[in-house]
Amino acid sequence: MSVSEPLVKVRGVTKAFGSNNVLNGVDLDVPRGSVVSIIGASGSGKTTLLRCVNLLESYDSGSIEVDGVEVGYDIADGRRRPRGERDLARIRADIGMVFQMFNLFPHLTATENVMLGLRKVRGMAKAEARATAEQWLVRVGLGDKLASLPIEMSGGQQQRVGIARAVAMNPKVLLLDEITSALDPELVGEVLKVVRELARDGMTMMLVTHEMSFARDVSSRVVFMDGGRVAVEGTPREVFGAPAQSERLRGFLARIELREV
């Protein structure tokens, strides 16, 4: 595997929920160490695409490779077979995900939330897992919340635990699904700050977001999805600076800006 090969390679991916075609042939590359933001109106397929990358949704055709491995299928005798549970678990362990609604385990403390994957998936000894978990929680600014249950934390704190839980697994790529959408406006900053630091440290990330200024700021590439396809792709400057290339993008950005004012 050459280093220049993209870490995540999406080719011609389609996905339908019943008669509703959500993805209509998506092509996308995420180079190592880059941050790719996916923007678009609701229903454009951006969250579905992200969820296909770690197979929380299956895709109907096309291919998604993460580090050279097809995520959803293994190919035997030239035929695609959906991957089994164990196979999938192994692949997912290397793909981190942070959720819009945090999805912390409510019966576990912040430290235990981060430890679970380290212990049961990575097979770390308890002391080592605890040390790693605490180290990450301190890094996201939660050194004083190690023993707190999710219910005892604010949304912003919970989301930072969510990030720590994902990155502690040392994933190849981190998927961020509208991670600030469920937060009160004053809590958005503390979460985005953590993501910025991860980007600076070279973490490969795919993020779906409605925070345009953040996307402009943190991304190496920005992808505008429309109707289940990649409509516009480029550097933040290209996508946000010269919207003339797509009427749909212009309209989308205009509506977003109205909301942000």
Place this chain on the structure above:
Amino acid sequence: MNVMINSLPFLWQGLLVTLQVSAIVVVAAFVLGISLGVGLSFGPRWVAWPIRIYSDLIRGLPLLVLIFSVYYMLPLTGVNVTSFWAAIFALAAFQSAHVAEVTRGAVQSIPPGQHEAGKAIGLTFGQRMIYVVFPQALRRFLPPWINTVVSTVQGSALVSLVGIVDLMLAIQQVIGRTFKPMPMYILGALIYFAINYALSLISRTLEARFAYVRE
């Protein structure tokens, strides 16, 4: 009063049988019922459907009919077991269907986001059940499950009808000799009540113990 006291050693033997039958059935129904409930909730159609049919069928039958069916029909299929095990088999089949439904209700109350979070960190299905779903479902599982335990103790009285000398039959045998039904039935009722009331007290304690506040 004398009758009650004099009969106690004899009733004690019956009580032991009642407790033994109940304990075996509770354990068997627990293991089987949870497996069936998980299959019902998360299994593919070819797993879930047979369980659905089994559960609906079994729960639709009176327990007594089930016990007699097993007692008389098992030998016809060439399986020869004592009446003790036939009765246990019938009770366990009956209770496992109920435990399956209790399990289904409890695990389905866990939001999909919890499963997804478990998947996202690479947990296998079994690990997600053990470390994510079951601990959270426990609070919803316990109260109705204790109800099935109580109903097992009550239902175990029916094994007296296939000749097993449990508490119920012991009482009736004492009545058969003394012709004093009233005090004996009152004593029996008190014993059954004491067992089941203790169980519901345990249930309440456990429920409070496992109440992870969320809402």
